[in-house]
Amino acid sequence: MAVPAFWATPFSYTELLAVTDVATAIAGIHTALIALGWTDDSGVGTGPWKTPARSDGAFFKIALTRTSATRLSFMMYDQAGINVSAGTAYCMDVEAAGNPFQIFAGTMHLALNSARPAQHESAWFSMMDQTPEPLTFPQAYYRMYSGPRVGSSFYNYGWNFTYCLYPGGTAYQQRQVAPLRMPGTTSTWQRRTVALTSLFSPAEFADSGNTPPMFLGRIPQAIVVDDTTGIVAGAEVIVPIDAGVNATFKVLGLASYYQQRLAFRKS
C-alpha cells in the first residue's frame, strides 16, 4: 500500500506569530510558495504566484493585495486566465493587535487561516485531485472558497461554499457542493465507528446537481473531520494515511457543514 496521491503532493506549513500587518503574511506566503516551486510573476515578491505546472500543464494563479494593514485581499485565476470568483475580491482580516496566521501551501493547493481570537478567518484554493483518472480528460478542475469576507462584511460560510466551473458550464459559479462519505441528513449520525474511533475522510466532492451525480475530485492534503466529537477551529488531529504513516492536520476556521469541518495538512 502507498500513501494516496492526494496526500502525497509536496506541501508545507508555516505559522506566523502575532501578525499585525498583512504585508507580513504576504511575505510569508511568498516564501512558502517559492520554496514549493511556485513562480512569482512580478519577480519582486508581489505576485501573482503561479503553481508548478502539473504533468499535463495545468496550473492556477493567486493574486494577493494588501488592502490595508489588517486586510488581505485575494483573487484566483485558472490556467485559462479566468477569474475564478467572477471578479469578486474576497479578503480576510487580522487583528490590529496581531494574531497567529497559518499558511498551508502545496503544489496544488493553498489554504490560509487568520486565527483571530473571536473568529478565525480562512480561505482555500485548489486544483482538485482526480486520480486515478487521466489528467488530461476532461479538464483540470479548480475550486476557491467563497469567503470569508467581502470588504467589511464577514460571511461565515460553510467550507463547501465554493466557486467552481461545473461540467458543461461556461463560467465559474458560486455553488454549495456536496462533500462525500456522509451517511445521513441529521445529527443522529456520527463519523465514528461502533467502537467510537473517529473517522477521517478525504475532502472529496460530488456534483449532486446531476443525475446520476458525478465525482469531482479531492482537495489535496486536506481531510474532513466530524465536529460532533468536539473538534474546533485550530484543533490538530493525527491521522494514519498509510500503514505506519501518520499525518497531522489542522482544522480551519470555516463554519461547520453537516457536522463536518475542513482540515489541512500540517506535517
Place this chain on the structure above:
Amino acid sequence: MVPRFLSTGFKYVEIPAFTDVQQVIDAAVALVTSPTDPSSGWTRFTLDGNGYYCSPITSLLVPQFKFKLTRSTQYRLTLQCRGANDVTLAPTNPNCSLQIPANPCSARVFAGDGQFCIDITTYTTNGETVWCGSLDQTPDVINFPGINTAWCMGSRRDSDFARQYSTWSYVTLQQGDDQAIMQELTDMHRVSGGGNGPARNLSGSLIYWPRELFAKVRGDTGVYGVGHWIGRSWQIILVPDTGMVPGSKFYCPIDAGVLGQFYSLVGLTTAYGRIPAIRIG
C-alpha cells in the same frame, strides 16, 4: 495491496433450471463444504450440532457467522443466521426468505469466509435473494463489546412469505447484548444532505464502492441510538444502478494491476442509487 475485505476466500456456483428449493439447498451445502483448497484461498465451512454451517476461522480479523437453510415448501426457502455467539438473528421478526416460481429457474450461490448468498436470477419480474455474513471492521478493534458483526436479510418475510424490505440496505443485526433488530443500513458513500453518492467521475467511468455501512446498533440514545460506522461486507461492493444491469458479470480493479470479477445481484432492489455485487473471481 488488495484491501482486506477483498482478500478472503470465496467461491460460487451456478444452478441452472431447478424446480425445487431443495436443489438449491443441496448445491449450497455442497459448495460451502467443498474441500479446502489452499491454492485458491478457499476454506470449507463446518456443520455444528444445531444444523448451522459455520464459516471457517481463517483469521482473527474475519468474524465467524453461521447459517442454516430450511425448505418450507417446494418453492420457499428460509435462511437463519447466527454470529459466533450463537444468538439467532431476528428469531421473532425474520425477513430472510425467498420464493421461486413453479416454472424452472436458475440461481447463483456465493460463499466465502465472510459472506453467503443465494440469488435467484430468473423470476417473473424480480429476482429473489437471501444473504448473510459478517463484517470487516479493520483497522478498528475487533468484536467491540456488545456489537456482533453477523447480519442477514432476504427478499421475503418468513411468516407469510410476503415480499418486504427487499432492498439491499435492509438487514438484521444484533443490537447490544440481547436484541436482534431489523433496520435500514445507510451507505457510507453518500453526500452531505443525504443525496446519493456519485455514480460516475467526470470522464464518465462508473465508480464502485465498498459496501461500507452505518447503522444504529449501540443504543447510546433513543431506541436505536446514534448511527455509527459498523464495517464493510466481505467480498461485496456497491455499483451504480444506472449503467449496471442486475446480473452483470464485470471486472473491477481492486489494486494496481489486479482485477476482481463480480456478479451484480438480481434479487435485491436498489437503494441510494446502488445495487450490490459479489466477488466470483
